[in-house]
Amino acid sequence: MAAAPAPPPPLLASHAAVRAAASRVAAYRPIRVAGDDHPPQVAALRRGDWVKLICGASFEDAADVRNLSLVYTLAGVDCIDCAADASVVSAVNEGIDVAASIVPSVQRPWVMVSVNDDCRDLHFRKAEFDPEECPPDCSKPCEKVCPADAISLKRVIVRGEHAQSDPVSDKLEGGVIIQRCYGCGRCLSVCPYDRIRAMSYVRDPATTAELLIRSDVDAIEIHTTGKGTGMFNTLWNSLGESVSNVKLVAVSLPNAGKSTIDFMNAIYTIMQSRAEGYNLWQLDGRPMSGDIGRGATRETVSFAVDLTSLPDRPPGFYQLAGGTNLHTVDYLKKAGLFKARTLPGTTTSEKIGSQEALIGGIAYGGYARKIVGRVLHKMPSQVGCMRIENHPGYLLEALQEALSLVGPVKGYPDLPK
Known part of the structure; x- marks a missing residue:
């Protein structure tokens, strides 16, 4: 009779360095102000240090999504955005759960699914x-x-x-x-x-509605091309009451010039019919280009500069995306918009949104995947899913890469390598 296989080694036994780095991140969370009953993710948006990981609206490699979610959860992101696919959502949550098993004090990020109202959207x-x-x-x-x-x-x-x-x-x-x-x-x-x-293609609204009533989905992002409200309205109505289950509804849109504000206000009017949570506007400056270089981030920062100067913009939080990378924070600082509550040069009577940051945070996609992907590709090939937690050295290296991106937004102190 064959002997029973030996049990796997304890998950936490060989992660001392990873736990040490991630625990310092968890300990650095800002102290909550008395009377502030906002969720920690919303508090981050109000401060201007919200960070979202974009796994990709069409990226459905569950193994990579799982590992990316694990690493960036340890790095302290507030939200993980993924394809509106049940297996991908499960992969995100599995990565988050493993991160929590390594560092129990880690903050659980919101899980967001991305859909589209128009087949012309490049993300789909x-x-x-x-x-x-x-x-x-x-x-x-x-x-x-x-x-x-x-x-x-x-x-x-x-x-x-x-x-x-x-x-x-x-x-x-x-x-x-x-x-x-x-x-x-x-x-x-x-x-x-x-x-x-x-x-x-266009994501099926019925499938999306089923995802929104899951207990492990917290938010939805609707990508729209900004070419009219008809398709957005159709999708919104198709989702029905499922949108009332999420904590946050985000709308991702390109810069359509002078018509952008009118379009956003029309969208906001449509959403008021059923949205019960917070709302966020994702300013998609130069889609899927953050891994290209320094210049890619200029368009999204320019988009932010244009919108924050307008007093008639719709309510909600504002977040950058599209071309975002390690240079984005510097460009925001040069524009006077990094964690800024008022526009540069405004007087007291002209202050806009003084209770919260004009730009709530930054979403990182291609660049975030690239810097951690370099580490994932070093892992030895094996049959089945490659679990990065089984390679503590690579996990620590991947976490350090993620912290180099998340840290400047969050204001983490320099962490030893």
Whole structure:
């Protein structure tokens, strides 16, 4: 009779350094003011130090989402935004639960699902192509430019049925890994043969409504193109009473110039019919570009500068996204908007929103995934899900990367490496 397998080692036994770093983060939470009954996530928005991790509205690699959620929960983010897919939501919550098992004092971030009202939204598309249509000697620029490692092509030898008489040829196999593609579109322009297509879609409202009544979903974000309120209204009505279950409703929108404020006020009027929680406006300056470099963050900061100067903007919290990276805080400081409660140069009578920060915080997507992804890719390959907590050294390295991004917003003291 075979001996029973040995039980796995205790999860916490080898995480002393990780626990030490994350515990210092947890201990740094600002002291709550007497009489302030706002949830800690809302208190962060009011202070201007809210941080959201964007896993990707179309990114559905559950293993990566789980590990990212674990690392950024330890780093102290306030919210984790993910695809409106049940398996992805479960992956986020599993990552949060593991983080809490390592550091019980960690703050549990809100879990947000992202949906869209219009198939023209760039966040809701996938690349698609048939590798058999690709020349076998292609240099594969699509594979090289993909920030999500969502394209894998392999050259294979094809032999005829009769090896002696039939010619030998080769071809490419593989293609787009659908779960990993999040629609950035960089592969579309680099294909030398114009073989790659974008496949757009709209999330099913009925499926989304089912997610919103789960106890482990706290918020919803609706992406809209800003080209009219009709589709937003249709989606809002389709979601029905499910939106009353969430703590926060966010609307992600691009800068549409002078029409932006009128559009936002119209959207706010629609939402007032059923929204019972807080509302947030996500200013999507340059979508899915934060991993490109310093210049990518300028558009979202410029968007923030424009909106905060207008007195007729709709109520709610304001948060940056699109092109955000390690340079965003510096650009906000230069604009006088980092944790600012009044605009630079205003007099007392002109103060706007003096009880809370003009910009509630920052959402990090592509850049946040990139810096932790570099560590995830170092982990040894194994059968099944690669759990970063099983590799404490890599977990500590990933946490340090996450803290380099979250820390400047939160104001963490320098943590030893």
